[in-house]
Amino acid sequence: MASIEGRATAEASPNIAFIKYWGKRDEKLILPQNSSLSMTLSSTTLKTTTSVVASNKINEDTFYINGKKLEMSDPEVRERLKAIGIMRELSGTTARVLAVSSNNFPSSSGLASSASGTAALVYALNAAFGLDLKPKELSMIARQGSGSACRSMMGGIVSWRKGSRNDGSDSYAVQEFSEKYWGEVIDLIAITxxxxxxxxxxxxxxxxxxxxxxxxxxxxxxxxxxREVREAYRQKDLDALASLIMADSNEMHALMLSTVPSIRYLDSSSLKIMDAIEELNASEGGNIAGYTFDAGPNAHIITLKKYERKISSMLADIKGLEALEFKSSAQGSGPKLLTGVSLINEERLAPA
Amino acid sequence: MASIEGRATAEASPNIAFIKYWGKRDEKLILPQNSSLSMTLSSTTLKTTTSVVASNKINEDTFYINGKKLEMSDPEVRERLKAIGIMRELSGTTARVLAVSSNNFPSSSGLASSASGTAALVYALNAAFGLDLKPKELSMIARQGSGSACRSMMGGIVSWRKGSRNDGSDSYAVQEFSEKYWGEVIDLIAITxxxxxxxxxxxxxxxxxxxxxxxxxxxxxxxxxxREVREAYRQKDLDALASLIMADSNEMHALMLSTVPSIRYLDSSSLKIMDAIEELNASEGGNIAGYTFDAGPNAHIITLKKYERKISSMLADIKGLEALEFKSSAQGSGPKLLTGVSLINEERLAPA
Incomplete structure (x- = not known):
């Protein structure tokens, strides 16, 4: 087999789902029960940066995240890093991979670090292995590491078509609207x-x-x-969009609550923010913002740039709410390669 | 038509549903979409007492609740007091009714004052009009004032069979187990x-x-x-019963959450109590208690008398929980007539 020595660094951002993904029809290939739709966030606010070296000189696949080496014997880690094996095979080489990854936000806090992490890895591997795969193909590879990561392979508003085939070949991400179509739409995140x-x-x-x-x-x-969200977005109808976003978040959390035993991610702060946004919308005589929660308590408030200050100050006034931090994110343009930058310390490349 | 002069005082208690009623198939007759099942609480803890005079000397139906006269021109009040008209017709008289009612607990706080209130009224009217109707018939009359009130017409564990007829003649309450069958089961109420x-x-x-x-x-x-709750109760299987009770409460609140716009009755305190009960059950290696919430934030914890102290002290230790009051209720025996007692001030009977 061919020998290779490739290097690349990529960054990718999390996405926030307007139509939620919750439930698989195939555990191994990560095929979803329903299609979903999300907004890719801006790398200015939230991103994972991943540097990759693919080389026949490396003895074994190694992955560092935020300075910590992952345990490859852990089956969950192997599942999440499935892209490495898939892309090695596609490259026709036996090169092993050293990857070093860093988030500019805390992981496992419901801010979808697995989505941005998987997307950045897949994007960097594509360059390091010299594969030149298209976004659609990359989204199918990312999907197999972490389902919602496939939606982070593109910018703007992205849907993940559930597909119906058993091999997953029709379950991939599609850009619905570029980040420029309705760029005023932002995600105001209250990290609680x-x-x-x-x-x-x-x-x-x-x-x-x-x-x-x-x-x-x-x-x-x-x-x-x-379909309704796509149409509301196409028409730039914020009132309808916010209503649909809230309804879908509530539907997913209802699905979790009615699971046996019950799964609950919303907490006291989430409830206070939901109440406050509904009151604000009522006082405005129409929805100017919609809350949505992924699998965690942190609130994502989808609104327009011009309402940001009004909503931030309203949130700051909620009695008893302990918001640790607010982050405002515009729409992102999807993953990109960074040149002349690497997270990889050359010493790590020396054989042990 | 016959003239009549009847008097009676009755008391009845709220019930706490193990299988929830949420949704009607007939708004006017109050016919439910699904059967439900509840435990009638003890009048020692929670009750409504209602005195009734049915007399041809009274000019118009009048109802006082906790000292306040109800507005009969309000369509909702008329709906709730439908029993008066139904029972007058059954009596074959034209007598009007003066009723005075009092709760020993706050109304409209999710403690089902409408159930105990309607049940006490129907029970007192039955005696005052000299009707001698059976519990099943009384439950059908109570149902038309407030659906879940039909389950308060009997003691112990009571189901409300949804029925399938359009006229409601097969939608009534049935006692599943007497309050003596498994009398150790109690409801520990945390009023938050x-x-x-x-x-x-x-x-x-x-x-x-x-x-x-x-x-x-x-x-x-x-x-x-x-059916599963009935079987768990028959076998006195607390582990299974608690699990089913929590699942059904969560299922109803999930149904509310996923309604558009969303309906939410659970609050921060409710969530804290749910977490605490699940942790307690996990630490016990099996369920010793099950939480359930009606259309309000107050927690009902179904457990056995012998666990009451353990659970009360656990609840008292929940950080940040502001429980206003705890009430412990055994199972009640259903409505009863009180003799030699009346809430009616004789002056109110004098013509205006």
Whole structure:
């Protein structure tokens, strides 16, 4: 087989789902029960940067995240890093990979570090292995590491078509709207907790699929609402968009609550923010913002740039709310390669 | 028509649902979408006492609750007091009714004052009009004033069979187990809020039936779980019973959360209590208690008398929980007539 020595550094951002992904139809290939849709965030606010060396001189695949070496014997780690093996095979080489990754935000706090991490890795591997794969193909590879990561392979508003084939070849991400189509739309994030999730999403989804009586109906409901979100976005109808976003977040958290045993990610702060946004919308006589929560308590408030100050000060006034931090994110343009930058300390490349 | 002069005083208690009622198939007759099951509470802890005079000397139906005269021109009041007209007709008289009612607990705080109030009224009217109706018939009359009130017409564990006829003649309450069958089962109530509900149950249910994609599935799920609850109770299996009770509470609140716009009755305190009970059960290696919430934030913890002290002290230790009051209720024996007692001030009987 060919020998190779490739290097690349890429950055990618998390995405926030307007139509949620919760439940797989195939655990191994990570094929979802329903299509989903999200907004890719801006790397200015949130990003993972990953440097990769693919070389026949490296003895074994090694991955450092925020300075910590991952344990490759852990089956969950191997699942998440599946892209390395897939892309090595596609490259026709036996090169091993050293990857060093760093987030500019805390992981496991519901801010989707696994999405940005997987997307950055896949993007960097594509360059390091010299594969030149298209975004659609890259999204299918990212999907197999962490489902929602496939939506971080593109910028703006991205949908993940669930597909129907058993081999997953029609389950990939599609850019619905460029980040320039309605660039005023932002995500105002209220970080209220840095605690690690009590129940990992992967295990939680499995419980839902196995025990939840509402699950079948969720599939139909999500597809229908996705079409409505696409249309509201196309028309730049903030009132309708916010309403749909809140409804879908509530539907996913209802699905979690009605799983047996119950899965709960929303906390006291989440409830206070939900109440406050609904009151604000009522006082405005129409929705100017919509809350949404992924598998964690931190609130994402989807609104327009011009309402940012009004909403921030409203949030700051909520009695008893302990928001640790606010972050405002515009829409991102998707992953990109960084030149002349590397997180890799050359000493790490020396054989042990 | 015959003239009449009847007097009676009755007391009745609220019930706490193990299988929840949420959604009507007939708004006017109050016919539910699914059967439900509850435990009637003890009058020692919670009760409504209602005195009734039915007399041809009274000019118009009048109802005082906790000292306040109800406005009969309000359509909602007329709906709630439908029993007066129904029972007058059954009596074959034209007598009007003066009723005076008093709760020993705050109304509209999710403690089901409408259930105990309606049950006490119906029970007193039955005696005052000399009707001698059976509990099953009384439950059908109570149902038309406030659905879940029909379950307060009997003691112990009571189910409300949803029925299938359009005229409601097969939608009534049945005693499943006497209060003596498993008398150790109690309801430990943590009152964390006295606020009036933001959304009345009646309006909330209607929203759910009209907008909720999960609603159809809820009907099947509730009937199945009701059978499981009955079996767990028959076997005095606390572990299974507690698990089913929590699952059904979560399923109803999930149904509310996924209604558009979302209906939320659980608050920060409710979430803290849910977490604490689940942790307690985990540390015991099996469920010794199950939480359940009606349309309000106050927690009902179903457990056995012998665990009361352990659970009370655990609840008292929850950080940041502001429980206003704890009440412990055994199972009640259903409504009863009180002799030699009346809430009616004779002056109120003098013509205006």
């Amino acid at each position: 907790s840095h605690e690690k999730k009590k129940i990992p999403s992967r295990a939680g989804m499995k419980q839902t699929v196995e025990t939840n009586p509402f699950f079948t109906q969720r599939k139909t409901s999500a597809e229908k609402r996705l | 809020s006295h606020e009036k509900k933001k959304i009345p149950s009646r309006a909330g249910m209607k929203q759910t039936v009209e907008t909720n994609p999960f609603f159809t599935q809820r009907k099947t799920s509730a009937e199945k779980r009701l």
